Amino acid sequence: MLFNTLHYFIFLTVLLPIFFLSNEKKQRRILFVFSLYFYSCLKIVFVPILFLSFAATFVSAIKMKEATTQIRKKLWLLHTLFVNLGLLFLFKYADFFRSIEFDVRNLLGLPHLDFEPIGFVLPLGISFYTFQAVAYAIDVYRGNLNPERSFFNFTLFLLFFPQLVAGPIMRAHILMPQLQCQKKFDWTNFQQGIPIMMLGFFKKTIVADPISSVIQPIFANPSEYDWFSCALASSLFSIQIYGDFSGYSDIAIGTGKILGFNITQNFDRPFFSKSASETWRRWHMSLSTWLRDYVYITLGGNRVSRLRNYFNLFTTMAIGGLWHGANWTFIIWGFINAGFVCLEKFLEEEGYAKYFEKIPYVIKILYAFSTFTLSVTFFRAESVSKAIIQLKNIFFLSSGNFNLEVISISIWFPVFLLFTYEALVELKKWDKFANSSWMDYVQPAFFITLFILCVMIYTVISSPQFYYFQF
Amino acid sequence: MKILKYIIIFLLTILFLEVFLRILKPTALQYYWVQRQIHSFDPDYFVDLEPNQKVNIKHFLGIFNINFTTNERGYRATREVNNSFPQIICIGDSITMGFGVNDEDTFCNKLDLYKDSKENIYQSINLAVDAYGPSAIALKLKKHLPNLNPKLLYYFPSTGDDVDEISFHEKKQNPSLQRAFKIQFLLTKYSYLFLALKVTQEQMQFRFMEAFVYPFIRAKNLYLCMTAQKPKDECPISSWKEILNDLYSDFFRPPVKNPNAYPNFPASECEEPQEEFVAPESAYKAIQEIIDLSKELNLKLVMILLPIDIETAYCSQKGKIHRYYGYLKTMKKFLDKQKIDYIDMNLPQYTLQMVDETGQLNPRPYYIIGDGHYTRLGNDWVFKTLIQKTKEVLP
Numbered sequence: 001m002l003f004n005t006l007h008y009f010i011f012l013t014v015l016l017p018i019f020f021l022s023n024e025k026k027q028r029r030i031l032f033v034f035s036l037y038f039y040s041c042l043k044i045v046f047v048p049i050l051f052l053s054f055a056a057t058f059v060s061a062i063k064m065k066e067a068t069t070q071i072r073k074k075l076w077l078l079h080t081l082f083v084n085l086g087l088l089f090l091f092k093y094a095d096f097f098r099s100i101e102f103d104v105r106n107l108l109g110l111p112h113l114d115f116e117p118i119g120f121v122l123p124l125g126i127s128f129y130t131f132q133a134v135a136y137a138i139d140v141y142r143g144n145l146n147p148e149r150s151f152f153n154f155t156l157f158l159l160f161f162p163q164l165v166a167g168p169i170m171r172a173h174i175l176m177p178q179l180q181c182q183k184k185f186d187w188t189n190f191q192q193g194i195p196i197m198m199l200g201f202f203k204k205t206i207v208a209d210p211i212s213s214v215i216q217p218i219f220a221n222p223s224e225y226d227w228f229s230c231a232l233a234s235s236l237f238s239i240q241i242y243g244d245f246s247g248y249s250d251i252a253i254g255t256g257k258i259l260g261f262n263i264t265q266n267f268d269r270p271f272f273s274k275s276a277s278e279t280w281r282r283w284h285m286s287l288s289t290w291l292r293d294y295v296y297i298t299l300g301g302n303r304v305s306r307l308r309n310y311f312n313l314f315t316t317m318a319i320g321g322l323w324h325g326a327n328w329t330f331i332i333w334g335f336i337n338a339g340f341v342c343l344e345k346f347l348e349e350e351g352y353a354k355y356f357e358k359i360p361y362v363i364k365i366l367y368a369f370s371t372f373t374l375s376v377t378f379f380r381a382e383s384v385s386k387a388i389i390q391l392k393n394i395f396f397l398s399s400g401n402f403n404l405e406v407i408s409i410s411i412w413f414p415v416f417l418l419f420t421y422e423a424l425v426e427l428k429k430w431d432k433f434a435n436s437s438w439m440d441y442v443q444p445a446f447f448i449t450l451f452i453l454c455v456m457i458y459t460v461i462s463s464p465q466f467y468y469f470q471f
Numbered sequence: 472m473k474i475l476k477y478i479i480i481f482l483l484t485i486l487f488l489e490v491f492l493r494i495l496k497p498t499a500l501q502y503y504w505v506q507r508q509i510h511s512f513d514p515d516y517f518v519d520l521e522p523n524q525k526v527n528i529k530h531f532l533g534i535f536n537i538n539f540t541t542n543e544r545g546y547r548a549t550r551e552v553n554n555s556f557p558q559i560i561c562i563g564d565s566i567t568m569g570f571g572v573n574d575e576d577t578f579c580n581k582l583d584l585y586k587d588s589k590e591n592i593y594q595s596i597n598l599a600v601d602a603y604g605p606s607a608i609a610l611k612l613k614k615h616l617p618n619l620n621p622k623l624l625y626y627f628p629s630t631g632d633d634v635d636e637i638s639f640h641e642k643k644q645n646p647s648l649q650r651a652f653k654i655q656f657l658l659t660k661y662s663y664l665f666l667a668l669k670v671t672q673e674q675m676q677f678r679f680m681e682a683f684v685y686p687f688i689r690a691k692n693l694y695l696c697m698t699a700q701k702p703k704d705e706c707p708i709s710s711w712k713e714i715l716n717d718l719y720s721d722f723f724r725p726p727v728k729n730p731n732a733y734p735n736f737p738a739s740e741c742e743e744p745q746e747e748f749v750a751p752e753s754a755y756k757a758i759q760e761i762i763d764l765s766k767e768l769n770l771k772l773v774m775i776l777l778p779i780d781i782e783t784a785y786c787s788q789k790g791k792i793h794r795y796y797g798y799l800k801t802m803k804k805f806l807d808k809q810k811i812d813y814i815d816m817n818l819p820q821y822t823l824q825m826v827d828e829t830g831q832l833n834p835r836p837y838y839i840i841g842d843g844h845y846t847r848l849g850n851d852w853v854f855k856t857l858i859q860k861t862k863e864v865l866p
Contacts, residue, residue, distance in 0.1 A: 006675060007682040045721040119724040206495065213498065410496045441476065445483035452488060456671045457497045 001041040002165075003251045004204055004458050011038065012255065016185075019259065024182035028156055031179075031259075035161035039125070042165070046123035049087060050159070053126075056083035057133040058154045061140040061147035073141060080137040084130040091120045092127065096326035125165040127323060129158050131290055136172045138294055145172055153179065162252040162259075166245075168266040168286035175261070183260035193257030198447055200250025201454035206414045208243030209457075211236045214405045219380055222390035226400040230393040233406060234377045238369065239415055241376060242271065245284060271419070272426045274364035275356075276340035276371040283372075287323070291316050306349070313345070314338040329378045329387060336375040485664065492663040499531035500667050507660045509539060510600075512653055515614065516607035517642060520545040520568075520600055530571075534839060537573045544615075547597045549574050550583075554620040556594040559585065559861065560770075562608050563627030564635070565601035566779055571844040578845075578853040579625075585858070587865045593622065604635030605757035606643075612764055623864055624765055624772045625857065628758075628802055630779050630795045636751045705737040731827060731836045734785050741791035748797030755805055762809060771864050774806060774813035777853065778822060780843050784834035787822040816856060825852060 001007050015034050022030055040047055060080035067073040089097075095117040102115040136157075139145035148154040156179055163170050218225050218233035225233075249266035256263035270282040280288055292301075299312040314335065321334020347353065356364075374391065381387030393400070405411070424430040434443060492500065505526050513519040522545040529536045542548045547568055561567050561579035569577025582595040598615055600607075605628065612624075629635075642649045659666040696706035703709060708717055765772035776799045778784040786793040792800075796817055806813050816822070827833035837849035845853065 005682070006678040010679075010682065043721055045718045121722060121724055210495070210498070410494060413494045441479050441483060445480045445487055448480070448484045449487035449491060452484075453491055453495070456492075456500070456667050457495075 001038050003248060020185040027183055028179060032156050032159065035159040035164065038161040039164060042124045049123050050129065053084050053087055053130055053133055054155050054158055056080055057137050058151050060137055064140050065147045077137060077141045081134060084133050088126055088130045091122050093326045094118055094120065128167045128169055129164065132158055132169050135290060135294060139172060148176065162255040163263060166248040168249055168264045169290050170264055174264060178261050186260060189257050189260055193254045195447065196257060197251050197254030198450050200247045200254060202450050203243040203250065203418065204247030205454045205458050207418050208240045208247060210411055211240040214411055218403055219382065222386055222393060224401050226402050227393045227397045229403040229406055230390045234373045234390065236406060237380045238373045238376050269422045269426050271369055272365060272422065273368045275344050275368055276337065277344050279368050279372055280337065280341060291320050295319055310342045313342055328384050329381050332384060333375045333378040340371045489662060489664045492667055500670060502529060502531045503670050504663060504666055507666060509541060512656050516610045517652065518600055518602060520547065534842060535571050537571065540574045552596065553594055557591055557622040558620050559593050559595045560598060560621045560624045561595065562598045562612060564599060564603045564629050566629060566777060566844055567599035567627045568597065568601055569850065570601060571839045571842055572847050572850055576847045576850050578850045578857055581854045582857060582861060585861055602635055604632045604639050605754045606636060606639050609757040609760040612761060616764065616768055621768065621770050624770050625775055626761060626772065627775045627777055628799065630798050632754060633750055633798055636754045640753055702739060705739060730840055733833045734781060734835055736782060736785055740782055741786035741789060741793055743792045744794045744797060748801045750798055750801050762811060772811060773860060773864065774811060776813060776815045776817060778817045781834050781838045783817055784822045784825060787817050787819050788832055788834065790819055814856060814860060821856060
């Protein structure tokens with residue numbers, strides 16, 4: 001089940017009264033059953049894979065704790081890494097690496113058969129729950145966490161539906177204690193959760209989804225379009241991906257809040273960052289911190305030579321890129337970001353930061369957004385060559401067709417609303433704005449409007465069938 | 472004060488919604504909105520086309536993206552009516568109006584500028600409007616034909632006419648229903664919000680069915696198939712082995728489907744119903760009025776019975792009859808009795824001309840997927856027969 005469906009609305013409406021009218025033990029069972037139903041609605045065939053990952057991690061964690069020698073502990077860690085990353089590799093990367101092998105053999109003139117992809121369907125949420133399971137296992141291995149002895153409780157931690165499909169990648173020490181206590185209906189939580197969910201629906205349904213169809217033809221054939229269309233398409237994609245990712249996270253956080261859970265913040269208005277490095281501290285934070293804690297630090301972090309530190313950054317960002325998808329475009333995306341982060345680090349270490357300080361805030365924001373947009377052009381492109389064509393068009397101010405839709409008010413109006421709101425929050429002026437007397441009238445009307453719009457737009461737009469209008 | 476506050480919030484919400492919807496123009500709603508703009512309310516036959524419209528109708532799933540133009544009299548055409556030309560009139564419902572294809576691709580438009588052997592040039596006039604049944608058509612012809620210069624009238628009755636006819640007469644006989652329809656029509660034409668609410672409410676029902684009812688229907692069908700209570704060709708899965716195969720196939724990306732692949736309907740699709748179709752009396756009455764009118768205006772009337780859905784064409788190609796053909800079959804008897812000239816394009820001699828680009832029998836490319844109206848190819852197919860008939864009637 002996806003968040004932006006009527007099915008989810010009804011699911012939540014049924015869950016809430018049952019959940020809050022139950023005692024602590026029953027609440028966990030209810031969450032378990034509803035989470036399982038939530039996931040099964042997507043494709044039931046992937047449920048056993050989910051449990052394979054959970055079971056392997058659960059057993060490994062207990063065995064790691066019980067291990068008498070370091071080598072046994074390490075072997076159990078390797079076991080969980082093998083199962084989780086193996087599943088991820090099989091479903092997500094097998095075809096990619098097989099295509100690389102094919103290309104290498106082709107290049108070296110070695111004998112090879114024609115490349116035929118296996119064509120696995122990617123089990124939904126696999127990138128999230130495997131990383132969450134790996135984090136749990138490493139935390140137990142490092143002695144930062146005691147393993148959970150109840151398989152039910154452990155499964156519920158990974159299966160918890162708001163974060164199961166698209167994160168945030170929750171850490172065990174944050175979520176597990178929350179799952180152990182009785183949740184009571186709290187009107188304040190409800191009042192806080194609903195606007196967060198609404199913001200998420202707004203970002204996803206009204207900001208991100210309409211952009212998708214507008215930029216699709218440009219990314220499909222960048223050579224046909226002029227530089228301005230290409231530049232706007234890349235910028236719009238940055239906004240789309242933000243609306244999409246952070247929208248989902250907001251719905252997850254809002255749902256969690258209503259149920260009485262605090263789910264980790266995943267995005268912190270990244271487009272108000274003043275540098276590429278800051279963008280990465282504010283973008284998809286649960287993944288960034290995961291990569292920092294389990295990859296970057298494992299590689300030595302910044303307590304190594306400067307060159308090695310840059311290598312660590314590049315490796316971490318490349319893994320981050322590859323996590324997003326099995327394609328060279330994602331790896332290049334990671335490398336570009338690493339390049340900017342390393343450059344900023346180098347300038348800072350060389351003492352150029354004081355010059356950077358003097359640059360006006362708006363210019364810094366534009367710089368950070370431009371670096372992000374440059375890299376996400378690879379993220380969205382169908383191939384590396386198409387991304388290069390698009391960037392070439394932008395940098396060489398190429399002529400071509402102008403796509404009128406990229407400047408349509410229907411696309412930019414919601415973008416304007418979203419960033420106006422975020423700017424007010426960023427500049428800490430939102431509370432003053434929201435507490436003004438006229439907002440007593442405008443704010444509820446605005447929220448109800450957004451709610452109705454989201455319901456209308458996604459119930460109608462996502463319609464798979466033709467509806468013949470009856471007179 | 473509290474009540475006043477709620478009233479202000481309510482009014483503000485309505486205002487915000489209307490303004491936001493007009494700015495956001497959500498793709499799916501825009502599709503319905505544009506269609507509303509090209510229609511107008513008619514006190515006699517309830518719906519007509521708005522004159523002087525030139526719009527682009529983009530299907531929300533990208534199935535088609537067409538131009539739709541109406542002339543100064545509200546007929547689908549890019550040219551004005553010119554009574555100095557003799558005219559060929561087309562009337563029917565959305566199929567005849569050419570829903571889903573460009574102005575220039577409708578079969579009626581293709582008849583435009585037909586030249587007979589005496590070098591007379593004819594203008595084609597498309598009077599069709601979607602959801603018209605016989606009674607609405609009779610009224611429209613009575614109103615419009617006296618102001619035209621018609622020589623030949625093509626009337627395309629449709630399978631759905633019986634339903635349209637019942638709905639039309641319900642409104643005609645019930646002033647309050649008529650008033651409600653008018654209010655609903657005008658509200659959804661001038662307010663984006665009301666249109667959005669109407670469409671959303673209808674889609675919600677479908678979404679609900681999709682999430683909570685269809686899975687049970689599918690489960691029931693699976694049970695019936697597993698227990699051999701359903702014909703084998705209606706069961707994609709009927710054994711445990713097939714269930715496992717189906718689950719296994721879920722691990723892999725499905726092969727890309729050819730949208731023009733030959734339809735795979737079960738044999739029961741082409742089972743002729745035992746009972747004869749009974750058309751509403753009003754339909755016969757209306758057609759009789761059309762016949763009388765054509766006689767009165769000394770106008771040649773030819774009825775063209777089209778297979779308006781792919782199932783009918785599919786069954787016809789197999790030499791069988793689909794249940795949707797019932798209305799037209801009943802109508803044929805009436806036309807035979809009245810000695811009215813007609814062409815039944817549901818017969819295999821016509822449907823067997825429906826071939827795909829490889830030359831294989833295939834009705835699929837002739838119908839818009841998920842919609843049912845004729846594609847450009849489908850319109851061409853109708854036109855081939857029309858032009859032959861026109862040459863015969865207006866040599």
